[in-house]
Amino acid sequence: MTDPHLDQRLARLEAIQADHATRLGRIEGSAAPSANQDNGRWQRIGLLVLAGLAVFWLLDELPGPPIWDRLF
Numbered sequence: 125m126t127d128p129h130l131d132q133r134l135a136r137l138e139a140i141q142a143d144h145a146t147r148l149g150r151i152e153g154s155a156a157p158s159a160n161q162d163n164g165r166w167q168r169i170g171l172l173v174l175a176g177l178a179v180f181w182l183l184d185e186l187p188g189p190p191i192w193d194r195l196f
Contacts, residue, residue: 184191 180191183194188194
């Protein structure tokens with residue numbers, strides 16, 4: 125003996141949930157390519173920064189005066 129109003133509310137909630145899932149899928153599908161391009165750009169920037177730090181570290185490890193004396 126279930127309440128018919130409860131069954132109707134449950135059916136409406138399930139329909140709303142399915143609608144939200146399809147909308148979210150469409151939003152994620154349309155936003156994915158631009159997000160991947162932005163991530164690639166930031167990855168390149170990060171790699172360039174790391175490469176710069178590695179070069180700076182290697183120059184600092186060379187025998188001779190400290191790197192600050194060589195630069196300035």
